[in-house]
Structure formats: structure tokens, C-alpha cells
Amino acid sequence: MQPVEGGLREHHKAQRRIRILEATRRLLRESPESVLSTERIAERAGVAPATVYNLIGPRDKIWEALATEFMDELERRLGELGNCGPQDVVRSTVQLFVADPVVSRRLVREWEASGLVFARSPLTQLRRALADARSQGLLRADIDTDGLATVVATACVGALHQWVAALIDDDRFLARALFALDVALAAAAADPHREQLLTPLRDRGTV
Structure with a gap:
């Protein structure tokens, strides 16, 4: 018993x-x-x-618990997608933030330990997705995908804080995060896939 x-x-x-x-x-x-x-x-x-x-x-642990739930849900969504690419990681993360904007904004503004947003961070999933893209030959073999992921994450966090401050709306938040990723992918593209990875930038008129 x-x-x-x-x-x-x-x-x-x-x-x-x-x-x-x-x-x-x-x-x-x-x-x-x-x-x-x-x-x-x-x-x-x-x-x-x-x-x-x-x-x-105490209160700081409450923010931490909310952040843990955020990451649990993100991992669940990415798991449902299967072999997700870096675009899936960025898009799913932004969509999860904007799905509950009040809670997301308070969490980012007030949790002192948030760092790059959370201790368990979407950066982990982004690193994995970029490493997979390199192993598939989409990115050059000499690319440091961990460093590339950090550059993309830093740009995304900048867009996140603009969104938290209500300087940009949901659509602009997503667009800026995906743009940062597209620039990084185009810069790191392997020759056979360069045109493919440049296409999103050309479609925006930025190349």
C-alpha cells in the first residue's frame, strides 16, 4: 500500500x-x-x-516554473514536428511567446535569472537543428554551428525585447527572428545550396 x-x-x-x-x-x-x-x-x-x-x-521560483512550462510546451511542439529544421525552432518559439503575450512579457521583464530568456533555452534546439543542417550538407562543413546558433539567438532576443516593449507587433517579431536566421543560413550555405538559402532574402528584396 x-x-x-x-x-x-x-x-x-x-x-x-x-x-x-x-x-x-x-x-x-x-x-x-x-x-x-x-x-x-x-x-x-x-x-x-x-x-x-x-x-x-518564492516569486523568482514562480517565474522559473512558468519558464519551465514554456520549454516543456516548446519541446512538445517540436517533437510533434519530428525532424524539425532551424526555421521550425525559431517559428515555434516566437509563436509560443505571442500565444500568451501578457505572461510572456512579464516573464521576460521581471525574471532576473532569465538570461538568454531561460536556463533551458530554445538555443539548445537551434544548435541541434543547425548541426543537422550541416551534417545534411546544407551548411559548409567548416561552420561552427554552435557559434552560428548564438548569433541567431542574440538577434532573436533583441527582437523579443522589442516585442516585450511593444515597439514591434507579433508579425514583425516573427519576421525579424526569421530574417536573422535567413541571413545566417545564407552566409553559412554550402555551395550546392547557396541559391536555395539565398531565396528567402531575395524574396524580401534584401539581396
């Missing part, structure tokens, strides 16, 4: 944790500029403030 009871206890804890994070998202959507407190989250989730602290932690 002990394993069953332990499993049930863990299930209830997981369900309360889900309820707490959903309550956090609802509070943020309703009052985008309000102070996020453990007490308000607990009241909305129907639990004690101590439960919020014990299951998740």
Missing part, C-alpha cells in the same frame, strides 16, 4: 502545482502590471500561501 499512497500523494501535489501556475497566469492576464504575491496566487488557486512556497518557492 505504501507505494500506492506515495504515488497518490505525488499526484495531488502535481495537481496543486498545476493549479497554482494556472492561477498565476490568470492573475497576470487580468492585471498585467499588478504585483505578483504569494498570497494573491494562493487565494486564486484555493490553497494556503505555505503550499505555494512549499510546492514552487
